[in-house]
Amino acid sequence: MFIIEFFRVREGDGxxxxxDRVEHDTADLDDAKVRAQSLFDTLNMPQKPDALRIMDQDGDEVFFWSPKPHGR
Structure with a gap:
């Protein structure tokens, strides 16, 4: 199980x-990455996200992605 988190990044301090957060029930991180990136532009959110991250069942970040660099 993975949690996909979509977020905005504030300029200046990051x-x-x-x-939004979406649960994705799979044991395969690559499958979760594909799902997360496909939802990036299609999920109905109050604002367009700047980036996403995937966390494992323990809450540890296992993947970060952004279409543009954010000083990370």
Missing amino acids: AHATL
Whole structure:
């Protein structure tokens, strides 16, 4: 099980504002990456996200992705 988190990144200090979280029930991280990136532009959120991250069942970040660099 993975949690996919979509967020905005504030310019200047890089603070994150979470827009949405989606659970994805798979044991395969590559499958979760494909799902996360496909949802990036299609999921109905209040704002367009700047980036996403995937966390494992323990809450540890296992993947970060953004279509543009954010100083990370």
